[in-house]
Amino acid sequence: MRPLVFYRSTVGKKIVMAVTGLILIGFVIVHMLDVTLAFRGPDAVNALGRFLHGTADELLWVVRVILLAAVILHIDAAWQLTRIARAARPTGYAERRPQVSTLAARTMRWGGVLLLVFIVFHLLHLTTGTLHPSFQPGDVYANLVTGFRVWPVALFYIAAMVALGLHLYHGAWSSVRTLGLTRPAANPFHRPLAIVIAVAVAVGFALVPLAVLVGWLR
Numbered sequence: 001m002r003p004l005v006f007y008r009s010t011v012g013k014k015i016v017m018a019v020t021g022l023i024l025i026g027f028v029i030v031h032m033l034d035v036t037l038a039f040r041g042p043d044a045v046n047a048l049g050r051f052l053h054g055t056a057d058e059l060l061w062v063v064r065v066i067l068l069a070a071v072i073l074h075i076d077a078a079w080q081l082t083r084i085a086r087a088a089r090p091t092g093y094a095e096r097r098p099q100v101s102t103l104a105a106r107t108m109r110w111g112g113v114l115l116l117v118f119i120v121f122h123l124l125h126l127t128t129g130t131l132h133p134s135f136q137p138g139d140v141y142a143n144l145v146t147g148f149r150v151w152p153v154a155l156f157y158i159a160a161m162v163a164l165g166l167h168l169y170h171g172a173w174s175s176v177r178t179l180g181l182t183r184p185a186a187n188p189f190h191r192p193l194a195i196v197i198a199v200a201v202a203v204g205f206a207l208v209p210l211a212v213l214v215g216w217l218r
């Protein structure tokens with residue numbers, strides 16, 4: 001099947017959502033581990049920054065292109081699947097009491113929008129420094145500490161990480177189901193694994209702004 005024909009089908013869009021979602025999950029796990037190097041002090045996190053922007057610069061660009069493509073496809077498939085679902089049921093239910101769906105499942109769309117807003121802000125804040133009060137190129141540690149001393153910014157990051165945790169919990173589980181990598185209920189480990197990934201990523205990230213707020217990182 002040609003790629004466009006595949007993408008036009010609902011199943012094709014769901015598979016694209018699942019595959020791009022798994023790529024993004026892989027990125028956030030690695031990025032969270034990078035960012036928590038801040039707890040080892042300025043040298044550790046700044047050395048990684050220097051390595052990424054120096055020795056690994058070409059690789060960084062490859063990763064950026066893959067991530068950008070994954071984000072665009074993920075959002076486009078989500079948008080189109082939402083339109084298909086709305087067109088199939090234009091009037092909505094008079095009463096909607098989900099029996100088995102979780103909070104995470106019900107917040108996928110709005111949580112996704114919040115994450116998109118977060119990513120745009122985050123890049124302007126800690127990558128380009130445009131929205132950072134005292135950005136110093138190359139000093140990742142100082143940028144984290146001075147950036148999160150602005151408490152509304154730190155709280156926004158923490159709130160976004162709660163949204164990320166919920167999105168990951170449902171996304172990690174449903175992408176594996178979409179791809180048929182596990183049979184329904186045949187693998188009792190898949191939801192605990194989704195919980196572990198979601199909690200570890202959200203808490204790991206959120207600890208950084210939290211640690212600055214309480215004065216642990218300074």
Ligand code: HEM
Pocket residue numbers: 028031035048049050052064067119122123126127140144157161164205206208209
């Ligand atoms: C508390 C949470 C987070 C913190 C403290 C954080 C920290 C950072 C820092 C310090 C950088 C700049 C690194 C450098 O220039 O060497 C960065 C870049 C980046 N972050 Fe985060 N991050 C967080 C969450 C996230 C999340 C949840 C995502 C995606 C969903 C994300 C996506 C990115 C991307 C795409 C870049 C740009 C990489 C590049 O192209 O240079 N970050 N982050």
